[in-house]
Amino acid sequence: MLLLQGVTGMNSFLLAFLALAIIVVFAGVKSVPQGREWTVERFGRFTTVLKPGLNLIVPFIDRIGRKLSMMEEVLEIPSQVVITRDNATVTADAIAFYQVVDAAKAAYEVANLQAGITNLCLTNARTVIGAMDLDEVLSKRDEINQRLLSVVDQATHPWGVKVTRIEIKDLSPPVDITEAMARQMKAERFRRAEVTQADGEKQGAILRAEGAKQSAILQAEGRKEAAFRDAEARERLAQAEAAATEMVSNAIEEGNVNALNYFLGQKYIEAFSQLATGPNQKFVILPMESAGLLGSIAGIAEMTKEAVTQQVAQIGIPKTARAAAGTVAAPATPGRAAGTVAPPAGPGRPAGT
Numbered sequence: 001m002l003l004l005q006g007v008t009g010m011n012s013f014l015l016a017f018l019a020l021a022i023i024v025v026f027a028g029v030k031s032v033p034q035g036r037e038w039t040v041e042r043f044g045r046f047t048t049v050l051k052p053g054l055n056l057i058v059p060f061i062d063r064i065g066r067k068l069s070m071m072e073e074v075l076e077i078p079s080q081v082v083i084t085r086d087n088a089t090v091t092a093d094a095i096a097f098y099q100v101v102d103a104a105k106a107a108y109e110v111a112n113l114q115a116g117i118t119n120l121c122l123t124n125a126r127t128v129i130g131a132m133d134l135d136e137v138l139s140k141r142d143e144i145n146q147r148l149l150s151v152v153d154q155a156t157h158p159w160g161v162k163v164t165r166i167e168i169k170d171l172s173p174p175v176d177i178t179e180a181m182a183r184q185m186k187a188e189r190f191r192r193a194e195v196t197q198a199d200g201e202k203q204g205a206i207l208r209a210e211g212a213k214q215s216a217i218l219q220a221e222g223r224k225e226a227a228f229r230d231a232e233a234r235e236r237l238a239q240a241e242a243a244a245t246e247m248v249s250n251a252i253e254e255g256n257v258n259a260l261n262y263f264l265g266q267k268y269i270e271a272f273s274q275l276a277t278g279p280n281q282k283f284v285i286l287p288m289e290s291a292g293l294l295g296s297i298a299g300i301a302e303m304t305k306e307a308v309t310q311q312v313a314q315i316g317i318p319k320t321a322r323a324a325a326g327t328v329a330a331p332a333t334p335g336r337a338a339g340t341v342a343p344p345a346g347p348g349r350p351a352g353t
Helices: 002-028 103-108 113-130 134-139 141-159 175-253 257-276 291-314 319-325
Strands: 029-032 036-042 045-050 053-056 062-069 073-083 089-100 161-172
Touching: 002 029, 029 036, 036 103, 045 062, 045 103, 062 103, 073 113, 089 113, 089 141, 103 141, 113 141, 113 161, 134 141, 141 161
Parallel strands: none
Antiparallel strands: 029 053, 036 045, 036 062, 073 089, 089 161
């Protein structure tokens, strides 16, 4: 009986010791998840930080203090009404990203880490936005974000926290300011349209003026070239007239009257043609004796016959053939030999006398 009681007591002791050992093991061995760090306190005082993985502490003496996340976290910054430098009110809210880099400082340097970061963002947002005009606030969000990040990160550095980003989510001016801005934008659009149209008209006028200038230059060059060509043509015509006059003079000196008749008849026909084709002439006045014109034509025919006779003589055709070829009678006017041209009428003398 005593042996049985001793065995039972031994079993109870072993069970108690085993239970105590299990309790000690659970109290001294700690497994920290990835991305987290735990602080260890001994009799209420911080001693060390447990890293992710399996860690050992002194059972019943050391205890776990704070369990902190070392991952980057997102913090919503509530909206608030901010007054700008030009006394305009703007409703602004933001979002902050921060990460704990020192678990001990984050646990024991600040009582409420998220509340501290939130209040820092709110107060510094009022400071930064209040130093800017409304137009700058609405157009320079990146500058606001950078200034907020610089100030808040510097302020939270003693807490073992790294603020990585601060972004302004929304900037909402009052309704009346929004309407005024819409009207201003509309007026600016109209102004730009007018300026653009005026610039287009200006460029068009300049281009048209340039085109007219080039056209005038080309026309002037064309007139210059035409005048040069006309002068050259008149010069050549004058040379031809001089040569013809010289030939007629030589023929007269040699005693050949037919050349003079040909020359005067040609001028007579040209003058009569110009008289008949005048643009303002409704009727044509012919000379009293039209025989003068016929006489001129007869003189031309006489010259033609003589030229043909000379050519026939040169190639050796018999004289009888030449006589037959030259027997064409020229029309004659009363009192004047055939082949003569009536002199032009002078003052007090009828035409053809």
